[in-house]
Amino acid sequence: MKFKDFIKDKIILIVSIILAVISIEILLLAYKIDLIIKIYIAVIILFVILLAILIEYTRKKHFYNQLKENIEGLQEKYLIPEVIKTPDFAEGKILKDVLQEIESSRIDNVNYYKNIQEEYKEYIELWIHEVKIPISASKLIIQNNKNKVTKSIDEELDKLENYTEQALYYARSNAVEKDYIITKTNLKEIVNGAILKNKSTLLNEKIVLEINDIEKTVCTDSKWATFIVNQIIQNSIKYSNPENKKIEIYAKEKNDKVILHIKDNGIGIKKGEITRVFERGFTGENGRIIGQKSTGIGLYLCKKLCDKLGLGIELNSEKNVGTEVKIIFPKNSYITF
């Protein structure tokens, strides 16, 4: 709070006092009082008033400056009443009371939505587990009645399964810390798990897999990591080159990291779009062509989960040459969020 601003606020008081002093001086003039007494009265009044204003200014300045400083340093600004002292002047008390009201109503409001969100997440998880039962039953029926038609239905069921899995991980993605376990895992298990999930498509599309040097120990949650690798492989399949389809997977060690490379020779991504592929809902040019419906969720989710799990993810691509995704795993179990 600047002194100038404070004085401006007090301008009515100051003007009235000056008027009062002038009128007193006029009265004293009429009674022919000594000059020295006239000056003395004026000075005393003005001095006392000035002192009072200064005292009030320092008190308020202290409170408001502290308030401003705190609010700047505070990440969650609505918590401000928790960090300020109750001031010893009426206006300040009112302000603090109001802030407190705002805070509690805000917290109530946030909790309300938190609950709704939590309930919805629980429902989605429950629903996904439920929907897996008819998918399982259908797959069993297909296994017991194998023919061309059921094989085709089986492929569709695989897609359905992948979409439900994506939904499950999406629902969980905001609370990763609640259900994961970091263990020492062989990268091979993660990659092979993801490849197995795409078995029928990989075989039907006649995609050549080249897998090298993936026997490396990494520290991560294997289920989550498998999901991420699965999403990347699915993209590689989806946007693969119509001829000579090939996916290369290999790992390299670098300092305390293991970098998993997943490289395809597919249609690639336009230069201007590469930086945006991890944005939610971004589909780009490839998402609209060749009848490949893109949801713009897959890579977004990968990035989000990688961030939460302490993994790195990078994407390089060249139009009509191919795309390479690097996932960077830590070798030790120390991760930061």
Added chain:
Amino acid sequence: MQKILIVEDDKKIRQELESFLNKNGFLAIGINKFDNIIQDILDEKSDLVLLDINLPYLDGEYICKEIRKVSNVPIIIVTSRDNEIDELMSLNYGADQYVTKPYNIQILLAKIRGLLKRNQNAGTTMEKIDCNGFVLNLAQRTIEKDNKQIDLTKNEYSILYYLSINKGKVVSRDEIMDYLWESEEFIDDNTLNVNIKRLRNKLEEVGLVDKIETRRGQGYLLK
């Protein structure tokens, strides 16, 4: 015949599993009453139990724990929950394997066979399989016949191994593919053809002609 008990509350899944396992040479029995489930499972004295996690009355993990107190029967937990924590928990409760829905039936079959085999020759490990005319050496990955030894590549060995454990049965290409992929050999159709051809050549080298028969539209048969 080996008896497999299916503890699953979804009627269709139970029936389809029963019919699939019966077709594959097991005696599959489904349980449809769950109010006295632990005693019922123990009374059946089966060779293996397929146990669902979400069941009426009691959940699968508890059932598993209770059974383990009195019996060593192999248990495979089947569930639609699929996070690491659930998997760890059920292995803690004494389950031998953990399969998530919607499972690949061939994988399930391979796991059932593996568990039953391990249970039968607990302690001893199989080193050689006698295949009517030649011996498959599992340790060295070779074919042995009359002092002759022929080395097999990893893929050839896996195919021959799978055919030999299903000796006398027609094995579909899909099944072989599933087995190979499960054993982390991601080969395609052509590679399978090439490998079968090479295997036949190698068998012919030791004088075994037409040992692997092709059944059109069905698969292969090791005679």
